[in-house]
Amino acid sequence: MNRNKILLATLLAASVFAGPSAYAQSWVGTADYTAGSSEGDxxxxxxxxxYDAGAGVVLLQPTGMSGGTFTFDGVYQSYVTKHELSGVPVVAAGLDDTYELTAVATFTESVSAIGGITVTGGTFNLYRDTTRDRDYTTDSGFSDGEAILTGTITSGAGAAAADLSFGVTDITIAITDYDTSVFNPDTIATGGGIFTLRMGSELDAPFLSGITSVGGNTYDAGSGDLLYAADGYLALAVPEAETYAMMLAGLGLVGFMARRRTRSMI
Known part of the structure; x- marks a missing residue:
């Protein structure tokens, strides 16, 4: 990894880990994952x-290019590794033992010549399954459980390395439905969520080995498809308007600094 990529990756990572605490939290509560289960375990x-999602995968498939801006259809699949309260891990004894929580998102995005990412729409779903059967290589087990939370992706902004090897995006989700028997208090619909997606790393190659499709979409490198390792955070919160504007300004600054750094090295 060259110095320019290290600089950009550091700035992007800083923007993510400063993220969840910068939002005005609209929901804090508990989740009863025994709801709807006959097992009761x-x-x-x-x-x-x-929600903190572990090692997941993103597939981007190009849909066009205009004026140096590329457009993509994207799909993301992962699973929840832990719950957090303002950055502090919360015990979930049965997670990945007696049940699994999987996350699936579809989205459309554009990437500019200077690495600016704009997300224009999509969907997000969180599933609970008492059978731990997710499998990246067979592209199965991610959406076969009970959908306990669904949402519409309304917008998003982020930044990527010039060669698209690494990127971070903050995505705004409007929660459209959720299982009221799972979440307490059942007031999530009055808010929404911020989904922070980081994709691309030096571990891409070994992690992605054997993956040929994501969410039923075939990966075809010859057609320009891009496959990434990824992780994500879903904060059940709504950003304050002023804070969100500051976040977008910060992401714009990242792109400007990366471009300026590149020119100074020529």
Whole structure:
């Protein structure tokens, strides 16, 4: 990794890990994952306000290019590794033992010549399944459980390395439906969520080995498809307007600094 990429990666990572605490939290509560289950061997988790997804995968398929800006259809699949309350891990004894939580998102985005990412729409779903059957290589087990939370991706902004090897995006989600028997208090619909997606790393190659499709979409490198390792955070919160504007300004600054750094090295 060259110095320019290290600089950009550092700035992007800083923008992410400063993220969840910068939002005005609209929901803090518990989740009862025994809801709707005849087994009764899951656990009640909380209070928490953030889902932390582990090593996942993103597939970007190009849909066009105009004036140096590329457009893509994207799909993301992962699973929840832990719950957090304002950045502090919360115990979930049965997670990945007696049940799994999987996250699936589809989205459309554009990437400018200077690495600016704009997300224009999509969907987000969180599933609970008492059968731990997710499998990246067979592209199965991610959306076969009970959908306990669904949302519409309304917008998003981020930044990527010039060669698209690394990127970070903050995505705004409007929660459209959720299982009121799972979440307490059942007031999530009055808010929404911020989904922070980081994709690309030096571990891409070994992690992605054997993956040929994501969410039923075939990966074809010859057609310009891009496949990334990724992780994500879903904060059940709504950003304050002023804070969100500052966040976007910060992401714009990242792109400007990366471009300026590149020119200075020529």
């Amino acid at each position: 899951e656990d009640v988790v909380g209070p928490f306000n953030t």
